[in-house]
Amino acid sequence: MASSGPFPDGFAGQNPLTLLTLDELRQRTSVKWRMHPPDVLPLWVAELDVPLAPPVADALRRAIDIGDTGYGHGTAYAEALGDFAARRWGWHDFRVDHTTVVPDVMMGIVEILRLVTDPGDAVVVNSPVYPPFYAFAGHAGRQVIEAPLGPDLRIDRAALDDAFHRARACGRRPAFLLCNPHNPTGVVHRRDELEAVAELAGRHGLRVISDEIHAPLVLPGAHFTPYLTVAGAENAFALTSASKAWNLAGLKAALAVAGPQAVADLDRMPEEVGHGPSHLGVIAHTAAFRAGGQWLDLLLDGLDANRTLLETLLAKQLPSVTYHRPEGTYLAWLDCTALGIATGQPAGGPGVASDIAGPARMFLDRARVALSSGHVFGTGGAGFVRLNFGTSPAILTEAVTRMGQAVEEAHHPAAG
Structure with a gap:
């Protein structure tokens, strides 16, 4: 269990990932929150959706x-x-x-x-x-x-x-x-x-x-x-x-x-x-x-809960997506190859992180969820996406739910 400490402003014992609302996060001017339009849930670049740890803010x-x-x-x-x-x-x-x-x-x-x-x-x-x-x-x-x-x-x-x-x-x-x-x-x-x-x-x-x-x-x-x-x-x-x-x-x-x-x-x-x-x-x-050790312990507890939540959400919303449970980081590597989405890659290849292709492009366009496109990670990345689960359980739940709905609609389009 995480240790608690004498944090100011009501931080003691709380999961840092639950302390900011989506509206508060959207006030940020960093690349995570300004690269895409405001209707997109950004789970791509490695930024955490947390306030500053109190010892850092104090310093x-x-x-x-x-x-x-x-x-x-x-x-x-x-x-x-x-x-x-x-x-x-x-x-x-x-x-x-x-x-x-x-x-x-x-x-x-x-x-x-x-x-x-x-x-x-x-x-x-x-x-x-x-x-x-x-x-x-x-x-x-x-x-x-x-x-x-x-x-x-x-x-x-x-x-x-x-x-x-x-x-x-x-x-x-x-x-x-x-x-x-x-x-x-x-x-x-x-x-x-x-x-x-x-x-x-x-x-x-x-x-x-x-x-x-x-x-x-x-x-x-x-x-x-x-x-x-x-x-x-x-x-x-x-x-x-x-x-x-x-x-x-x-x-x-x-x-x-x-x-x-x-x-x-x-x-x-x-x-x-x-x-x-x-x-x-x-x-x-x-x-x-x-x-910052006590705050880090609270964060790690929150991330541990989120990786389990992600596993549950994927099993329900995207059962054909393979989830390799991470041992560290707040990044999940999702195998989407079974979705049958074309993995055509834009020019640039590995290392060109601004390129989006395959499943990441589909999830951005249809679900309004931004993920990192697997092909930029080199050989073995095509057909995969990287998802940042360092966010609130509510945002994570909404994002994966949108992704599941997008896949369902793609496979079973409404009759027109």
């Missing part, structure tokens, strides 16, 4: 009240993450001096790729995977090689071995972008799976960069393992922030963490990268890791 208010809006300084962010990692994940040898602040996780990934790979080198990803892995690697002049997930949506060791072999053959300094936990599937990689990754990376000579932005969002029944705690990961990197768990994407700040054999590489990070994070962002993320 920001204090900074504004005293005019603390200058240049950032110090290691408070890394110290807060280290304490959080020790409490939540048992990562007791976290080293503050092995970290640096970067603007956000994806910009940190790109900067590390520039440090440890060369233009034209290969970057391996486990498809289907977060679309910016394709886009950002391509923009940096690297080529992407896919190692598709297995039928169980977990890392396929044989496919990874083959991809690592191909990556090594076509570039001097290849890398592997690990998504831990995995987006869009919600899989939380086990320690033995990560050990296999480290063994293969060591054998083939690939550097591993682990995106751990969803690490605080591991749901009951699973346990998060930081990649840098695995034997063989000493020359790897991890990147994380509080942005997904505490809904802080608009407050830019993330941390890059180096394994002990990668510190010298991290030290070569250009100085100007450290000027990108927002000072208010650092304050917010620090407060989240330092004092």
Whole structure:
């Protein structure tokens, strides 16, 4: 059960996902709420429908009240993450001096790729995977090689071995972008799976960069393992922030963490990268890791209830849609191939997140529900949609009900 605490403004013991109405959410100006017309229920981009956690809001208010809006300084962010990692994940040898602040996780990934790979080198990803892995690697002049997930949506060791072999053959300094936990599937990689990754990376000579932005969002029944705690990961990197768990994407700040054999590489990070994070962002993320644990527990309880609710709703409204119950994140990967909807893909392909095709296009047009189109997640994504269940039970219920009605109407159109 979630722990309660002395939250102001009536937050104590309440599910953060139930505290905002649809009308209140529609006042927001972020991409989730302004990309589509107001009749659309947006369950696509990874933004949470929650108020700010009180400790975060308090820290920001204090900074504004005293005019603390200058240049950032110090290691408070890394110290807060280290304490959080020790409490939540048992990562007791976290080293503050092995970290640096970067603007956000994806910009940190790109900067590390520039440090440890060369233009034209290969970057391996486990498809289907977060679309910016394709886009950002391509923009940096690297080529992407896919190692598709297995039928169980977990890392396929044989496919990874083959991809690592191909990556090594076509570039001097290849890398592997690990998504831990995995987006869009919600899989939380086990320690033995990560050990296999480290063994293969060591054998083939690939550097591993682990995106751990969803690490605080591991749901009951699973346990998060930081990649840098695995034997063989000493020359790897991890990147994380509080942005997904505490809904802080608009407050830019993330941390890059180096394994002990990668510190010298991290030290070569250009100085100007450290000027990108927002000072208010650092304050917010620090407060989240330092004092946002009780609020996070309430959120995780709400997300756990929502993933069960989603399972129930799909069984009733969309029984032909396969739901792979996520172990972490607030993202559900829905197999809609049995609906028989054409999966023709617009130009752009993997990584072009603005493209909508197949089931996502049908649900947007007919149900007025916005979902992420599966094809942009790479091989294995066509015919799928990603649904963000980090919203209120009422909105989730309305959205899936609309989706079910749209499919029913498509299959049994009214006689005219």
